[in-house]
Amino acid sequence: MTVLAPVRPATGADCAPVLRERGQREVFCGLTGIIWLHRKVQDAFFLVVGSRTCAHLLQSAAGVMVFAEPRFGTAIIEERDLAGMVDCNEELDRVVDRLLARRPDIKLLFLVGSCPSEVIKLDLSRAGQRLSLKHAGRTKILNYSGSGIETTFTEGEDACLAALVPDLAASAQGAAPELMIVGALPDVVEDQFLRIFAQLGITTVRSLPARRAGEMPPVGPNTRFLLAQPFLGETARALEDRGAVRLDAMFPFGAEGTTNWLHAAATAFGVDEMHFRSVIAPGRERAKRAIEHCRAKLDGKSIFFMPDSQLEVPLARFLAQELGMVPLEVGTPYLHRRHLAQDLALLPNTTVISEGQDVDKQLDRVRAAKPDLTVCGLGLANPLESEGLTTKWAIELVFSPIHGFDQAGDLAELFARPLRRRDVLKV
Amino acid sequence: MQLTVWTYEGPPHVGAMRIATAMEGVHYVLHAPQGDTYADLLFTMIERRGKRPPVTYTTFQARDLGKDTAELFQSAARDAFARYKPQAMLVGASCTAELIQDDPSGLAEAMRLPIPVVALELPSYQRKENWGAAETFYQLVRALADKTVSAAPREGRRPSVNLLGPTALGFRHRDDVVEITRLLGALGIDINVTAPLGASPVDLARLGAADFNICLYPEIADTACRWLDKTFGQKTVRTIPIGHGATRDFIAEMAALAGVDPAAALDDSRLPWWSRSVDSTYLTAKRVFIFGDATHAVAAARVARDELGFEVVGLGCYNREFAREIRDAAKLYGLDPLITDDYLEVEDAIAKLQPELVLGTQMERHIAKRLRIPCAVISAPVHVQDFPARYSPQMGFEGANVLFDTWVHPLVMGLEEHLLTMFRDDFEFSDSAGASHLGHESTAPLPLAGAAGGGSVATLALEETSPPLTPPASGRGTWSPEAERELLKIPFFVRGKARRNTERYAAEQGIAAITLDTLYDAKAHYAR
Numbered sequence: 001m002t003v004l005a006p007v008r009p010a011t012g013a014d015c016a017p018v019l020r021e022r023g024q025r026e027v028f029c030g031l032t033g034i035i036w037l038h039r040k041v042q043d044a045f046f047l048v049v050g051s052r053t054c055a056h057l058l059q060s061a062a063g064v065m066v067f068a069e070p071r072f073g074t075a076i077i078e079e080r081d082l083a084g085m086v087d088c089n090e091e092l093d094r095v096v097d098r099l100l101a102r103r104p105d106i107k108l109l110f111l112v113g114s115c116p117s118e119v120i121k122l123d124l125s126r127a128g129q130r131l132s133l134k135h136a137g138r139t140k141i142l143n144y145s146g147s148g149i150e151t152t153f154t155e156g157e158d159a160c161l162a163a164l165v166p167d168l169a170a171s172a173q174g175a176a177p178e179l180m181i182v183g184a185l186p187d188v189v190e191d192q193f194l195r196i197f198a199q200l201g202i203t204t205v206r207s208l209p210a211r212r213a214g215e216m217p218p219v220g221p222n223t224r225f226l227l228a229q230p231f232l233g234e235t236a237r238a239l240e241d242r243g244a245v246r247l248d249a250m251f252p253f254g255a256e257g258t259t260n261w262l263h264a265a266a267t268a269f270g271v272d273e274m275h276f277r278s279v280i281a282p283g284r285e286r287a288k289r290a291i292e293h294c295r296a297k298l299d300g301k302s303i304f305f306m307p308d309s310q311l312e313v314p315l316a317r318f319l320a321q322e323l324g325m326v327p328l329e330v331g332t333p334y335l336h337r338r339h340l341a342q343d344l345a346l347l348p349n350t351t352v353i354s355e356g357q358d359v360d361k362q363l364d365r366v367r368a369a370k371p372d373l374t375v376c377g378l379g380l381a382n383p384l385e386s387e388g389l390t391t392k393w394a395i396e397l398v399f400s401p402i403h404g405f406d407q408a409g410d411l412a413e414l415f416a417r418p419l420r421r422r423d424v425l426k427v
Numbered sequence: 428m429q430l431t432v433w434t435y436e437g438p439p440h441v442g443a444m445r446i447a448t449a450m451e452g453v454h455y456v457l458h459a460p461q462g463d464t465y466a467d468l469l470f471t472m473i474e475r476r477g478k479r480p481p482v483t484y485t486t487f488q489a490r491d492l493g494k495d496t497a498e499l500f501q502s503a504a505r506d507a508f509a510r511y512k513p514q515a516m517l518v519g520a521s522c523t524a525e526l527i528q529d530d531p532s533g534l535a536e537a538m539r540l541p542i543p544v545v546a547l548e549l550p551s552y553q554r555k556e557n558w559g560a561a562e563t564f565y566q567l568v569r570a571l572a573d574k575t576v577s578a579a580p581r582e583g584r585r586p587s588v589n590l591l592g593p594t595a596l597g598f599r600h601r602d603d604v605v606e607i608t609r610l611l612g613a614l615g616i617d618i619n620v621t622a623p624l625g626a627s628p629v630d631l632a633r634l635g636a637a638d639f640n641i642c643l644y645p646e647i648a649d650t651a652c653r654w655l656d657k658t659f660g661q662k663t664v665r666t667i668p669i670g671h672g673a674t675r676d677f678i679a680e681m682a683a684l685a686g687v688d689p690a691a692a693l694d695d696s697r698l699p700w701w702s703r704s705v706d707s708t709y710l711t712a713k714r715v716f717i718f719g720d721a722t723h724a725v726a727a728a729r730v731a732r733d734e735l736g737f738e739v740v741g742l743g744c745y746n747r748e749f750a751r752e753i754r755d756a757a758k759l760y761g762l763d764p765l766i767t768d769d770y771l772e773v774e775d776a777i778a779k780l781q782p783e784l785v786l787g788t789q790m791e792r793h794i795a796k797r798l799r800i801p802c803a804v805i806s807a808p809v810h811v812q813d814f815p816a817r818y819s820p821q822m823g824f825e826g827a828n829v830l831f832d833t834w835v836h837p838l839v840m841g842l843e844e845h846l847l848t849m850f851r852d853d854f855e856f857s858d859s860a861g862a863s864h865l866g867h868e869s870t871a872p873l874p875l876a877g878a879a880g881g882g883s884v885a886t887l888a889l890e891e892t893s894p895p896l897t898p899p900a901s902g903r904g905t906w907s908p909e910a911e912r913e914l915l916k917i918p919f920f921v922r923g924k925a926r927r928n929t930e931r932y933a934a935e936q937g938i939a940a941i942t943l944d945t946l947y948d949a950k951a952h953y954a955r
């Protein structure tokens with residue numbers, strides 16, 4: 001069973017031509033990723049080097065979380081920092097020293113670049129090396145950019161995990177194959193997956209990111225990795241650079257997506273097909289039963305995705321394949337075709353895939369199509385509701401546990417609830 | 428660099444957005460990177476607006492930086508003009524665009540749009556949201572007010588005023604405008620223009636036709652009011668009508684300027700009687716800490732001391748532009764003003780003073796929750812619950828009613844909570860006791876029966892199950908376990924004060940170890 005099955009190359013399945021647009025993009029920047037990443041890695045701190053706008057964005061997006069001693073903050077660049085770069089570096093050192101003195105429990109510090117720090121070309125990677133030396137043995141200091149000019153929303157997590165990869169230990173030469181789950185998942189979901197892999201007989205399964213800085217997984221040619229999230233292009237590339245092999249699969253949403261995702265690992269690790277089916281059968285059945293509750297509400301309903309998180313394609317696949325919804329347009333901020341090949345192949349060929357955004361033109365299309373449900377950001381949801389269009393705000397799909405068999409019903413419910421509410425209200 | 432987790436104010440371009448969103452027929456083209464559109468959701472979610480803010484962002488990305496971001500700006504402005512057909516346009520840069528040094532002003536001018544285009548210079552690395560709003564409003568007024576318009580002769584017509592300052596995302600601005608409009612109606616004064624909230628560029632052109640201006644929110648309208656005074660000779664009413672007394676003063680000031688009889692609008696509030704009624708006696712000399720924007724903080728201090736009988740023990744604001752107003756007010760109460768935008772300093776001040784009530788912003792609400800002190804919100808920044816569906820002004824006589832209820836409510840709740848805690852361990856009130864009036868035998872044993880009457884078991888239970896209810900006030904003096912236990916019997920909302928007084932007494936008397944006797948000696952010492 002330790003014999004590695006040959007890894008299937010990506011099918012490269014193509015689909016309808018993609019509509020590419022340039023114009024105003026109504027999206028979050030990558031800094032927003034900090035809000036869930038800091039919950040996941042329990043001894044990491046995320047220090048944004050940016051402006052008051054960055055700090056204001058984080059507090060607007062984090063809501064009440066900012067009142068709970070969060071492990072993130074912003075070093076706000078001020079007028080005098082802009083006067084000279086040397087001063088800026090000294091200031092950063094001072095802020096980091098003070099921060100680490102106050103929070104000695106921090107083992108991993110991310111210096112997170114922003115638009116202002118990128119534009120003034122403040123070299124955070126050099127600052128990271130300098131500070132790592134200074135705080136050696138206690139705190140590791142890495143950097144990545146979550147700036148809006150380079151990253152869109154969930155790409156912030158991609159940039160963060162990609163920054164971790166060069167720092168991962170190398171696995172021993174000729175080590176036994178290991179499975180790595182890549183992408184921050186809620187702990188409860190991660191535990192569910194770990195239990196299933198254990199039942200399948202895949203013994204060593206590690207997660208990137210791990211829950212603690214000291215427990216990050218090793219990587220090497222023996223590493224087979226499954227992407228748990230569709231927005232991890234850079235991270236996948238960095239892992240492949242270190243010899244790891246990506247297992248091509250659908251993303252684990254709904255009964256079918258989760259089955260396919262688990263199956264990719266089972267195949268790669270030579271798990272017996274009958275054994276695989278018997279292990280996943282209970283979960284798969286539960287998922288199908290749970291999804292069934294929402295089918296009457298969603299079957300045949302049209303849905304329009306505005307771009308937000310890159311989760312749009314696999315979610316549209318789930319809603320189309322497993323709940324009978326009709327995706328009219330699936331917008332994504334960035335389309336990673338290779339990773340999404342299997343999900344894309346299952347979308348109806350009438351679906352328009354759009355990459356990038358010109359928000360005004362896209363809203364014109366929404367109004368013309370009058371979809372039953374529009375998935376969009378919070379800046380657009382209420383305005384569309386007041387025009388009589390039912391919406392599902394997209395950010396919840398990033399913050400809620402939605403992966404795997406046991407969340408399939410919840411995931412379907414997230415889309416059914418706005419429609420149900422529309423029907424019950426008599427005002 | 429300043430390390431921060433929470434800020435009282437956003438960047439200045441958010442202030443500009445508040446003006447644009449408040450108005451009709453104005454569109455703001457903002458040179459800003461992808462991601463800055465987050466600010467839209469402040470308006471659509473916190474204020475629950477059913478329309479997108481009238482803001483077009485260029486949302487440039489890294490790949491655009493090598494190319495022509497200036498061209499990107501012009502095409503965004505051109506598209507916005509064609510699509511939204513505004514009467515006037517604002518153009519400006521956010522913090523990042525400020526660094527790349529495209530010139531929105533020059534770029535917009537070169538486009539020769541057939542409408543007024545107001546260019547905004549908002550220094551993001553020096554200034555903040557309120558300043559941005561004030562500057563934007565001032566620039567709009569300066570550019571759009573028609574200087575040939577002036578007030579008609581007074582004979583044979585009602586006086587007329589401009590109501591200036593209310594914006595989008597303003598704390599209770601919506602209802603304050605309604606309340607003040609009603610009040611002006613009662614006095615027989617007409618409103619020429621209310622701005623920026625609900626005003627269009629055409630309205631701003633008519634500003635000169637008013638006899639005088641009312642500066643409702645100095646943080647937003649002060650600069651514009653000064654300019655209007657200079658340009659049109661319009662006087663400004665500067666009393667902020669928050670609280671019963673201030674509303675009366677406001678009416679008097681306005682009636683004098685307008686030459687009308689103030690009597691028609693006076694006395695329409697329940698606050699004076701509510702406050703004099705015996706139920707309010709226990710409010711006397713409650714120690715209150717006040718923090719917010721300067722305008723609301725200063726107004727709240729007056730209401731707190733003069734109309735509710737509280738003792739103001741701390742007063743501060745986060746907007747330095749109005750530090751002088753806070754300093755002047757603090758003198759009235761014999762206090763050192765706290766002027767800071769660092770919430771940790773505010774938290775330290777509250778922890779040190781151990782007030783019995785905190786009046787502040789959303790942040791103070793959370794600080795007070797952590798310190799277990801009752802709290803009410805009096806100023807922005809606020810969360811969605813402080814943009815209520817119901818009518819709830821802060822200004823005018825109805826505003827005074829709202830203030831009374833809002834501030835007293837957490838204190839009454841505090842008393843209730845204390846009573847519930849006090850009786851929590853009585854056997855009759857325990858969960859397992861069953862409902863005696865139904866005549867059923869209780870099936871559960873009564874494990875706490877022996878502790879009835881508040882004996883040592885109950886006290887121990889409290890110690891074991893509760894987190895420390897008050898942090899040490901100063902660290903001076905060591906408390907004996909006995910004295911510590913006795914302290915826990917004191918209602919939690921006066922416990923902080925008792926601890927503080929005892930420690931101060933101990934320090935004054937040179938007592939190192941605080942015993943039961945010290946506690947009661949201190950109580951006698953401070954008895955009133």
